[in-house]
Amino acid sequence: MVKLTLVAAAVAASLTVLPAYGQDETTTEQELKMLLEQVEALKQRIVDLEKKIADKPAAQTQVSAQASEPSEDIAPRRQVKGQALAARVERLEEDVQEAKNDPIRIGGAVRTQYVWEDYNDPLKDRGGDFDFDLVRIDYSGQIGDVILSAQYRWFQYMDVVQHAWVGYNFTENWQGQLGVTKVPFGNTPYNSNSYFFSSNFYVGLEDDHDLGAKMRYRDENWDFDVAFFKSDELGGADSLASSKADRYAYDAVGVRLTGEGLYDTPVALAAETNSWALRGARKWTINDYSSAELGASLQWGDMNDGVDTVGDRTAWAVHGLYNYDQWTFMGQVTEYDYNLDLANQGLVVGAYAYYDTIPTKARLYSANIAYSMPVKIGPITNLTFYNDFSLMTDKRLYDEETLMNVLGVAVSAGGLYTYFDWVTARNQPFVGGSMSGEAKDTNTRFNINIGYYF
Known part of the structure; x- marks a missing residue:
């Protein structure tokens, strides 16, 4: 008692x-x-x-x-x-x-943008434009042992799924994902520092998400990914999507036939199907101030018109990054090749509610540098200065190279994250050109993207 x-x-x-x-x-x-x-x-x-x-x-x-x-x-x-x-x-x-066991968390962002372009005379004369960019909602968390991650975006001209997958941690090192999940390829999470990504993004080889299954391995020294994708995020060539151009990241949607314009809606459909992706990277912690990573990526799969196979594709990349104190150095070499049964003038890709044409084969180089500087200027806590350079060469059927250089700074202030980008480019989408363009002169765009993230 x-x-x-x-x-x-x-x-x-x-x-x-x-x-x-x-x-x-x-x-x-x-x-x-x-x-x-x-x-x-x-x-x-x-x-x-x-x-x-x-x-x-x-x-x-x-x-x-x-x-x-x-x-x-x-x-x-x-x-x-x-x-x-x-x-x-x-x-x-x-x-x-x-x-x-955390519940599902809801976050998101609201973004707006200022644009000035030297190749757009009316826009240039009125001193640029300030426009709405997007609203997005993020879902993430875990119920029981099942993980969820999803993001949906609303633009002025379209709304899209960026990603949506469920996952399970099989062991401390192995995780499986099923759904619209990120294609493992190149430097991750991005092969860039700026709002504009690198030129790899515009040929579907950076921050792309497709519909399939992926296994991820992570430990102190190694990253491994193996993935199978049944189709792109909209379901392939025979999907019921109202527009195959309404998507977040670029995917192949058709074959560019002789006589069509670079931005025309494709007549001959072609989309990725039954694709595989492998990625491996070795990581080193050199000391308290520096680390490095070196890796390689590979993709291959079929092209289908909704009825039959109309070709196949491959892509590979070697990539690496080095961190020293507040500096980050990043580089990547990429090559892709689409072998199509139809006579063509290139491949049609779609994203952001419009179509573009890319060569069926090309090589891309990227080299980026960034410096992150903690500060205390009112609400501003960090400034990240960067320069991202991309070059696309050896284009099949096209002579002029694509290049893009982005000099900028990203400003962190509480929930605000703002990119200030000065872009100089030639034959680059969103900077007055096409990946299959034949321009010889460069264009300039000044861009401020202001986002509030919650």
Whole structure:
């Protein structure tokens, strides 16, 4: 009885500082941390009291028991109270365990943009334009052992799924993903620092997401990815999408036939199907200030018109990055090749509600440098200065190279993340050109993209 009384007293004393749980409100991370600490302290206090009781000589324990023995009408009440408190502790432990399994979290962004272009005379004359860019919603989290990650974007001219997959951690190192998931290729998460990505993005080889399954391996020294994609995120050439150009990242959608314009809607459909992707990278932590990564990527698969196979494709890349203190250096060499059965003038790709034409074979080079500088200027906490360079050469059927250089700075200020980009480019989409263009002169675009992320 003495033991029960002391334990009950310890529980009661500890519970006086606990917040009220079991109510219809969400536990915050701070409350969860406090709850964990208090439950652990309570457990330890009960153990200590039990040990003290066990260590007392038998005679002393008997005397103490006699001296403190409550009357018969009080003892049952204390016993019941002790049992109730113990049950409450057990419920608290269950609440803690449930709270560890985070619910689905919702975030997103709202972005707007200022644009000035030297190749657009009306825009240039009025000093540029300020326009709405997008609203996006992100979903992420875990229910039970199943992971969820999804993002949906609304633009002025389209709305799209950026990614949407479910996953499962098979071991500490292996994770599986199923759905619209990122194609493992090249430097990740991006082969760039700027708002404009690198030229790889515009041929479907940077930040692309397709419909399939992927296995990821991660440890201290190695990254491995193997993935199978049944189709692009819209379902391939025979999908029911209202427009095959309404998508976040570039994918092949057709064959450019002789006589068609570079931006025309394709007549002959062709889309990726039954594709495989492999990526591996070796990582080194050199010292407290520097790290490096060197890797290789490979893709291959078929092209289908919705009925039959009309060709195949391959792509490979070698890539690496080096971090030293606040500096980041990044490089990549990429080559792709589409072998099509139809006579053609290139491949039609679609994204952002318009079509473009890319050569069926080309090689791309990229070299980027960035410097991240922590600051305290009002709400501004970081400035990341960068220069991203891309070059596309050896184009099949086209002579003029594509190049893009982006000099810029990204500004972090609370939930605001803003890109200031000065872009100089030739034959580059969104900078007055096409990946299959034959221009000899460069264009310039000044771009400010302001995003509030939550």
